[in-house]
Amino acid sequence: MDCGFCRGTLYCPDPQACVGCGVCVAGCPYVARELVPDDAPRRTIKIAVDGRALSVPERITARRALELAGLSFGVAWGEGDVPAPCGTGGCYSCLVLADGRPVRACVSPVRDGMAIQTILPADQVPRRVIHSPQGHAVGGKATPWWLKGEQRYVEVAIWTAGCNLRCPQCQNYATTYDGVGEPATPQEAALLVTRARGRYGVDRMAVSGGKATLNRPWLVGFFQALKALNPDPQARLHLDSNGTLLTPDYIDELVLEAGVTDIGVEPKAVEAATFQRITGVADAALAKRYLETAWQAVEYVATTLRAEPQDEAYPDRVFLGVGMPYNRELVALDEVEAFGRRLAGIDPQVQLCALDYFPTFRRQDLRRPRPSEMLEVKRILEGTGLRTVVVQTAIGHLGPR
Numbered sequence: 360m361d362c363g364f365c366r367g368t369l370y371c372p373d374p375q376a377c378v379g380c381g382v383c384v385a386g387c388p389y390v391a392r393e394l395v396p397d398d399a400p401r402r403t404i405k406i407a408v409d410g411r412a413l414s415v416p417e418r419i420t421a422r423r424a425l426e427l428a429g430l431s432f433g434v435a436w437g438e439g440d441v442p443a444p445c446g447t448g449g450c451y452s453c454l455v456l457a458d459g460r461p462v463r464a465c466v467s468p469v470r471d472g473m474a475i476q477t478i479l480p481a482d483q484v485p486r487r488v489i490h491s492p493q494g495h496a497v498g499g500k501a502t503p504w505w506l507k508g509e510q511r512y513v514e515v516a517i518w519t520a521g522c523n524l525r526c527p528q529c530q531n532y533a534t535t536y537d538g539v540g541e542p543a544t545p546q547e548a549a550l551l552v553t554r555a556r557g558r559y560g561v562d563r564m565a566v567s568g569g570k571a572t573l574n575r576p577w578l579v580g581f582f583q584a585l586k587a588l589n590p591d592p593q594a595r596l597h598l599d600s601n602g603t604l605l606t607p608d609y610i611d612e613l614v615l616e617a618g619v620t621d622i623g624v625e626p627k628a629v630e631a632a633t634f635q636r637i638t639g640v641a642d643a644a645l646a647k648r649y650l651e652t653a654w655q656a657v658e659y660v661a662t663t664l665r666a667e668p669q670d671e672a673y674p675d676r677v678f679l680g681v682g683m684p685y686n687r688e689l690v691a692l693d694e695v696e697a698f699g700r701r702l703a704g705i706d707p708q709v710q711l712c713a714l715d716y717f718p719t720f721r722r723q724d725l726r727r728p729r730p731s732e733m734l735e736v737k738r739i740l741e742g743t744g745l746r747t748v749v750v751q752t753a754i755g756h757l758g759p760r
Contacts, residue, residue: 360389370448370466370538378420378468382447385525386536388720404471409478421455421475422464430477432464434523434645435604436575441477444604448538449520450573451487454479466538485577486542488520490534492555497756499565499599500623500712501680504749504758506563514563514597515555517548522570523603523649525639528689528722530714535569545580553588563621564589565597572604575612582617595678597621602653610659614677622660625682625714626653628690629697637689654701657681661706679709685736686716688725695736699743710747711740712756730754 365371369386372378383392401416408428415424422432422443433439436452441464443453448466455464456476461483469475494512495502506513520537522529529535543551552564564585571578582596589596598613602624613619628634631647640646660679683698684690695713702711713736717727728736730752737750737757749758 360391362388364388364533365392368533368537368539372466372468376418376468378418379423380420380446380448380466382466382536382538385447386532388532390721402471404469406469406472407474409476415469417469417471419469420465421457421462421467421469421473422453424469425455425464425475425477435606444523444573445521445570447521447536449488449522449536449540449569451485451542451577452521452574454483454485484544485574485580486544487574487577488537488540489543489548489551490518490520490537490540492517492552494555494559494561495565497751498563499567499597499680500625500682501597501599501621501678501710502563502565502623503678503680504710504712504747504756507749507756507758512559512561514561514565514595515552515559516565516567516597516599517552518567519569519571519573521573522568523573524570524601526637527639527720528637528686528716528718528725529720530716531567531569532720545577546584548581549584549588552585556589556594562593563595563597565599565621567599570601570604571598572600572609575609579612579617582613582619586618595620597623599623599625601625601627601649602656603649604652605656606652607655607659610656620676621678621680623680623682623712624653624657624660625684626650626657626698627684629694629701633690633694637684657702657709658705661709681709681711682714683711683740684714684716685733686725686728687732688722689716692736692739696739696743699740699745703744707744707746709745710749711745713737713740713748713750715751715753727753730757733757 403414404417431439432443436442446465448463453464492515495514497507498514518534522535596619627637634650635646715728718725733750733752740748
């Protein structure tokens, strides 16, 4: 196809000496690349891991070398010895020091004599690739429905690179798989968003992805810096997420310590098999875990939102929005109904945004649902008892009214 996506967006440390990171395989829109066994002889090189000498094959990633050293990699922050949720280089969660320089373990090759340090200095500032702030006329899942049709900008948002899912119809793949963009610190990103707030004249400021929650220190630091730059009571700090990593302690940190006021969660499905079809997560156990974590995040935020105003843990200022993708090639209408029933059982007042998934990335064969189809989805969801259903259509967002 010669689309140029792998050259302009996907990170490759050395096209002439593949280290098997798999980024070009994961991010190619046309599935034009594959990893094949390389049986050519490899030299053994010497490296050091946290001061321990180790012999490893040449032309492998730092992550693979660390695995050979017995270290483990987790899909969430705090799991394993090093977190590595995206595997494509955008989230910078797997940062280690190589010869004193910070590198991404998932995509960086080892070199003979390299010294790798897995424990970062206390003053190491987190970074990740972001895409610049833009004005948004409809916002995200946790943008209140009555703002979506005002024919003006309602918020500004940035998008973060890296994702723990592999959705074949990824709706934002140019950001998701960006591993070559210049990484930003939380303070740099917060300043960009604050300036954009003034430029667009809005009070709502959002971060989405990719998946914003992958790099926890970065995200918490971003919202803390954003709150410090926007201390006025009109400022709304909005997180849009798939919810797969949003554990209760993470939510508490974001709301109580970082000032998040609006949370959007998109569980994707009710059944694990449907979740796998939508997300491309091949590991059934991991898919089930991701799905249940997302639903538990919805329930945790929804139930604590019922707290009385004097409850200091969660003031009633936190707004929750839930997202549900729809395309008949991905989700059946009976599961749409099951999704509505599960959410209504948690709280029928929660805002639900049904998103009409359109053809993109590897699913150019999809047909975007017609507005009439989305209105049928809306009718089914409202029939489950949900009182605030918004559907995204080709002619705009249609809400309760």
